[in-house]
Amino acid sequence: MTADIENELNTTYEARKIESETYKFWEDNNCFKADSNSDKEPYSIVIPPPNVTGVLHMGHALDETLQDILVRYNRMLQKETLWMPGCDHAGIATQNVVEKNLAKEGISRHDLGREKFLEKTWDWANQHKDRILEQCKLLGASFDMSRKRFTLDEGCSAAVKKVFVDLYNKGLIYKGSYIVNWCPRCQSAISDIETNYETEDGNLWEISYALKDDMGAIVIATTRPETMFGDVAIAVNPTDYKYKDLIGKMCVMPLTGRAIPIIADDYVDKSFGTGALKITPAHDPNDFEVGLRHNLPQIKVINECGCMMKNEYVPKELQGLTREEARKKTVELLELNQVLVKITPHVHNVGKCQRCNTTIEPLLSTQWFVKMEPLAKPAIEAVKNGTIKFIPERWEKNYLMWMENIRDWCISRQLWWGHQIPAYYHNETGEMIVALENPDPDNYTQDTDVLDTWFSSGLWPFETMGWPDTNHPDFKKFYPTSTLVTGFDIIFFWVARMITMGLEFTKKAPFSTVYIHGLIRDEHGQKMSKSKGNTIDPVDLIEKYGCDALRFTLTYLCTYGGQDIKISDEKFEFGRNFANKIWNASRFVLMNVENENSFDFDSIKSPSDLGDLTIADKWILNEFNETAKLINENLENYRIGEVAAILYDFFRSKYCDWYVELSKIEKNEKVLVYVLEGFLRLLHPIMPHITEAIWQKMPIKRNSVGILKAVYPKYQGSFEFKTDAKKMETVFETIKALRNVRAEFNIPLSSKIDIVIDKNEDLYSQIIPYLNRLAKVNDVKFEANSNIAQSAYCNVADTKITIPLKGLIDIELEIKRQNKKIEKLNNELKPLEARLNNEKFVNSAPKEVVEKAIAQKQELAAQIELINQTIKKLS
């Protein structure tokens, strides 16, 4: 049977082969399917739906891995677990892609018309919809593909319509003409948070406006002279003495000669520019507000394409020019007319479209809005009272600040791809009806706008569970969901909206915990982007290192604070090496235990079920038990990076380096197998494939179809062996000390050494075989006051070990070595003594801290004393 395992299991872990086999095994056995009729406790997560345009990137890899870890952990806690997969229709992004493809054929969407265009877009979406979720399978994602959803599918569309109509009927959705962020390229309004600001070098132009019925002029400052044709007033600060007498007077606009009033408004900053400001309500959000306050007209001079309008306000020679051309030309004309007083270079922020980076035009436009303030109130409360918890906590502040200052949300988009707004207009009268269905398709026409993509994703946790049917088994069983996992970049776009919508429509928070992780960056800390060419493709990493290696490395790099994660290709060698180590240690175990499928992990309730235990057995059982405890605690608290680190340390430094080595001397097969299986179970959520593959090959009784459904190990009181564990640590110290002597004196492993031990015979006599093998010790003698010339010495706790090294030892070197040790010990001792001599410390520090310090001091002092004696003998 040993030969079988050797043949069957390669010495190197072949990740890709095993991973694809394992994933297929889970799929074939329907392992990820959630049962809404189960009476087990539910645990559910909805995936942040990736864009249908998307290709798997490292951000997904991290996000999906973390979700899968939580899902798999809870599955092993024997909960009924649902991970809901799906995609987002990604309004603008998808439409852009399809339009680009059309452009290659030389046609625009308008050539096709709405219906044909949508057909094409659906074709494209259907072709690409499954791509990214299929890629997620390479990550080992254990989501329930039978429930896969799309934000534009029938169910989601029904939910969207209902939400829209309800909000409208509650007065929380309104339509109106306001200044919005308009993208001239996308030809659509976008919301405030879809607008990013970039600093740009510009100018501050000072322009002189002559007074109408008086001598003199007023000079205003502007960064956008081309908008001046839409001016309706000049504003100054009411307390500005410079302009006190001008308030209420009229002035004449240069170039067009139109007369506008000079008004006073607090908004104007006296110290900026000239202290006088032109007011253009149709093209600047602040001016828009000023205009409303003063009941001023709104004059539109730039159109939806970003070009100067052809109307009475725009001079002939400027009509039809682009914004950029118009600016140049306007400046020229102003100069020509000698009204351009000054040009100062000025750095300012310019709004850009998040999707296409085109400069945003603030534009007066009729759009649909959601009144956010009333919706935000319960969403603020839910976080403040702890119904929803953010991890790390600091994001709560961020969320609250945004929510408390929330502004209305512009939800209409002048696109075709998306949920068309359920408002219908009478063909003759124009009367508007907002309803789930068109009341009379012959006489009413539906609003042509569609909704912001984030409107439907805001409903994701409940629209995917059958809502608005609140009796749907999924809704009843799995809503609200448990944890939401995502990056901080979409807290406002997505998380905030899910919370508001969830509370408004289901009266329940859509999840109880929001787990926010950092962003993946390249090795220099730069954001990864295709344009920078610094992306790392997770699929490549999986091919090269394996999925589990990728998952483990990413997990290991997660910090509790949710810092961004810098990665480079080579970093994943870490995970690959660990996987290989697990593979080989398991090979060893499988080759060295009886191949009967009789060992039943789940039936082991006490250490006695594992037979006679040596001190080493007790030590590893104690360590494993301790590890299980820590792992559960850390998983519960989302300290997932810590989980990876603890498992790594346990397996390598404890199980492999010591216990497996010890088992080569004297083995307890049951313990060897018990701890390996327990470890595999603990690790499974992070490295699902390798743990499953090994588990399936182990000579054990399997009580579930796969390790993925096995019971997760927990701390068990009866497995605590504190005293034995401590003793074993002493043994390890001894072996290390002896190895150290070997290294320092260059004694090869082929030369065996003898040792003389001065005390602790009880313990040491038990572990002579360990010393034989692991420190290559030949003879062990016990003698209280040995005095052997030409010896090396080491001290472990209160025990002195003499290593006679006749002929091998350089006395000078040994004295040097011992002195170095004393120096080191003294450096530790000094601060300790200082503390203990400090009365205040002794009096006010907790008893156990003082006791610990005393014990440490005594131990150090004893060691120093021993070494001093040693040196005396040597010299």
Added chain:
RNA sequence: GGGCGUUUAGCUCAGUUGGUAGAGCGCCUCCCUUACAAGGAGGAUGUCGGGAGUUCGAGCCUCUCAACGCCCACCA
């Protein structure tokens, strides 16, 4: 302008109620010891960004300064 984060070994970063600093990689020495060289054994390396304070005791708490980064706001 407001808020947040980061600063710890050569590099990348951990460090959970304050008890006296750790890991991985890299580096140096030795070893193919029959699971694993994607491995094993041993070793070197830190005034924990600067300053002040609270405390018996500070990487951790308070204040302050500095550098870098992010988010929000959008003064024309």
